[in-house]
Amino acid sequence: MFNDKSSLLETINQLDHGHHGSPVIALRENVKDKQSEVPIHQHTMGQLVFALKGGVTCQLPQSTVIVPPQCAVWIPKGVLHRVNATANAQICYLFVRPDMASLPQSGCTLSISPLVRELILDMSEQPHNYSDDLSVVRKALVLLEELGKMPIEHLSLPNPDDPRLKRIAKELFDNPADRRTLAEWGMAVAMSERSLARLFKQETGITFGRWRQQLHLIIAMHQLSEDYPVQRVADYLGYQSVTAFITMFKKSVGKPPAQYFAKLKQSES
Structure with missing residues (x-):
């Protein structure tokens, strides 16, 4: 030990x-x-x-x-x-x-x-x-x-190699509540929305929207494992309501946060 x-x-x-x-x-x-x-x-x-x-x-x-x-x-x-x-x-x-x-x-x-x-x-x-x-x-x-x-x-997040995508990824890791659209991110890195979408899919194998959702899941798992309240996690990730966050979580792992972590705690005992 x-x-x-x-x-x-x-x-x-x-x-x-x-x-x-x-x-x-x-x-x-x-x-x-x-x-x-x-x-x-x-x-x-x-x-x-x-x-x-x-x-x-x-x-x-x-x-x-x-x-x-x-x-x-x-x-x-x-x-x-x-x-x-x-x-x-x-x-x-x-x-x-x-x-x-x-x-x-x-x-x-x-x-x-x-x-x-x-x-x-x-x-x-x-x-x-x-x-x-x-x-x-x-x-x-x-x-x-x-x-x-x-x-x-399937609980992983692909890391892009392109410097422009790395910049976007870093900013979203640092501020996951950032809700800029793909078009707005395109303006920030001097790319068209279509080109940025294509590059994101090429580099990561998934769409930008799916990538950002997976990022939110990673952060949520980390914080919920530390017993952060669901409301606090939803606010940190920029969800407009707890219900919207719970819907995302359930869609990703098959259970809402309370049920998911209750089952894990049963396994720990």
């Missing part, structure tokens, strides 16, 4: 330079009363960041990935990333030998079943070098087999 970021990072660095041949290694961290950010880095093993409590946002080269409670982000080996956690979050880091699991080739959010959750928690209590303990090895292999079955949750 880690409460100090420096000791956690030191242990992670040691794992990267020698994982003892163990197929999977788990570490657990408790984030203190302030938000936590791990600087951009990469690993020689695949990494799963599992949010037991609170929320995590992971910045990848091509996307920003949401990790609400009871979900995890999968990061293949060698992929640069930055991890941000809400205050008082509880996180498990799972390090996976690349040759030991059938997992996606790109970063994504995975839904985690109760069985996989318990196996991850059990592995976090084990020594890193357990190759002589066959019972632990068997649990590790079951964990990897079950992990490969976990469904992908």
